[in-house]
Each structure stands twice: as structure tokens, then as C-alpha cells.
């Protein structure tokens with residue numbers, strides 16, 4: 001066996017079936033021991049709770065090859081903890097953290113031939129998810145669940161450099177106060193699909209969602225958290241109970257403070273402040289940081305001083321430092337890099 005014959009630099013972000021997936025089923029109040037399997041399909045009752053009442057949550061992380069040839073993942077313990085929080089909010093049983101990390105390790109090791117080589121820019125995307133699997137017609141949580149992890153190789157997020165994007169202020173809300181915005185649930189994405197398609201039809205790359213209660217504060221996009229940089233180089237990120245706690249964003253704040261010596265603030269960010277910021281970026285596992293050049297609020301354009309040609313200088317430093325830590329040429333904080341093999 002050797003690496004699959006795949007054109008790593010040009011695969012894009014689509015599903016490519018790999019050889020193994022990890023499955024554990026929950027029945028009679030307990031998870032079974034779990035196993036790697038080869039069947040990529042799932043056979044379920046038409047009345048499974050996931051189909052009727054969307055009882056499902058997920059995670060997303062990447063495995064990649066470091067400069068010295070190891071296959072690693074980045075902070076999978078935080079994905080495990082976040083999935084436990086998501087499960088609790090959706091009245092699903094929690095899949096234990098140690099078992100989650102073990103499942104990730106096994107499924108990536110089994111699909112090692114699909115982990116793109118160092119330097120290709122491509123990664124093996126890992127998708128853990130869980131769903132209510134038995135038939136439920138009266139509204140209540142399922143009795144049985146499946147926890148599953150599959151992987152798919154994905155291409156470099158930025159082909160030919162990270163070009164700043166244009167985003168628009170959405171007229172739709174992503175998450176209600178005291179709702180489910182802070183958990184990684186499929187339901188948050190189902191209702192974002194119309195909003196993102198509208199944004200695309202109007203020529204924008206992404207939506208900026210404001211807080212649903214007052215529509216005066218910045219929350220996040222459909223799948224990434226915001227960071228802003230002030231004119232005196234403070235890294236600011238919005239704080240709200242309805243934002244999904246991005247692992248990338250939390251890591252960037254740590255890097256800003258401990259590696260770059262920058263001031264950081266996690267606080268409510270008023271939409272009216274944006275015009276005074278120097279840089280803006282979106283953070284998430286897929287892109288790490290994607291620069292924002294322009295924010296459009298119903299025809300009113302806010303152009304970030306960093307412009308539409310390249311990342312702002314502070315965003316670039318954050319990006320270089322975090323990806324350097326991930327790829328193994330900058331020393332990582334204790335526990336950040338999980339070596340698979």
C-alpha cells in the first residue's frame with residue numbers, strides 16, 4: 001500500500017470516499033465497543049429521529065502531514081468536548097472524550113493512504129457526527145444513536161493565495177439568544193442555506209449575521225467566527241452566547257497573545273465599530289483565516305484598509321504562525337498536536 005494516486009492540489013472541497021469509517025451504536029443506554037467498517041452507506045428506518053426532528057450534531061477537523069512526515073490532527077480534544085456539549089443540548093448521549101480521540105486516531109490511521117503529503121496544501125478532512133437512529137414520531141429524543149466518523153481528502157482552501165472576500169450583512173438571523181447557536185448542530189446549517197444562497201445570488205461570498213435581539217452587534221458567519229484587528233494592532237473577537245466557539249479562533253487568540261505579543265479582547269463588538277478597524281478575517285478549520293476586504297450593509301460599503309489584494313499584515317502573521325505550529329515548523333503549545341503515526 002502507498003499513497004493513493006490523487007491530484008492533491010486540485011481536488012477541491014468535495015466528498016471522496018475513503019476505505020474506512022468508524023462506527024459505534026448506542027442502544028439500551030450504552031455505546032457498543034465500536035469498530036472500523038468499510039460500508040459507506042447507512043440503512044435506517046424512514047421514521048428515524050434524525051429525519052423527522054433533525055436530532056444530529058457534528059464536528060469537523062483535519063489530519064495532515066507535518067514537515068517531518070508525521071500524520072497529525074490539531075487539538076482533537078476540543079472537538080471531543082464541543083461535541084459533548086452539542087449532544088447534551090440536543091438530549092443525545094455523550095460520546096466520551098477519550099473514545100472520540102481514539103476513534104479519530106483509528107479512522108485516520110486506517111485511511112493513511114488518503115492523507116495528502118506535506119506541502120500539497122491538501123488535508124484529510126475528518127467528519128465525526130451523531131444522530132438519533134430509531135423510529136420516533138411523537139416529538140421526543142431518540143432511544144438509539146449512531147456515532148460515526150468518516151474522512152475525505154480535500155484540496156487546498158486557497159488556490160493561488162488568499163484573496164480577500166466581500167461579505168454582506170444578512171437580513172436573516174443565524175441564532176436566537178438562548179437558542180442553539182453555540183452548538184454544532186445540523187439544524188443551524190439547514191436554516192442558513194437559504195440565506196447563503198441569497199448572498200451568493202447577490203454577488204457576495206458570505207453573510208455577516210448580527211445579534212438577533214438588537215441587530216446592533218456582530219455575531220459570526222454561517223460557519224466561521226470573526227476576528228478584527230484595530231488600528232493599534234489589538235486583536236478583537238466578538239463575544240456572545242450564540243456564537244459557535246471556534247477552535248481556530250480560540251487558537252488564534254492564544255497565538256496573538258503568547259507568540260506575537262499582541263493585545264487581545266473578547267467582547268461584544270458593535271456593528272458601528274467596524275468602520276474603525278484595520279483588518280477583518282473569518283476563522284474556521286477549513287481556511288484557518290480567510291481575509292475580509294469589504295463588508296456591505298444594504299448598499300453601504302465598508303472597505304477595510306487592508307484592501308482587496310491581500311491579507312492584512314496582522315492577519316497574515318496570525319495565519320503564518322498558526323499554520324506554522326500546525327505544520328510543525330514552529331513549536332506548538334503543550335497538547336495542541338495529536339500525533340497519529
Ligand SMILES: *Cc1c(COP(=O)(O)O)cnc(C)c1O
Nearest residue numbers: 223224225244246247248284285
Ligand atoms: C464549525 C464552525 C465554526 C468554526 O469552528 P472551528 O472549530 O474553528 O472549525 C464557526 N462557526 C460555526 C457556526 C461553525 O459551525
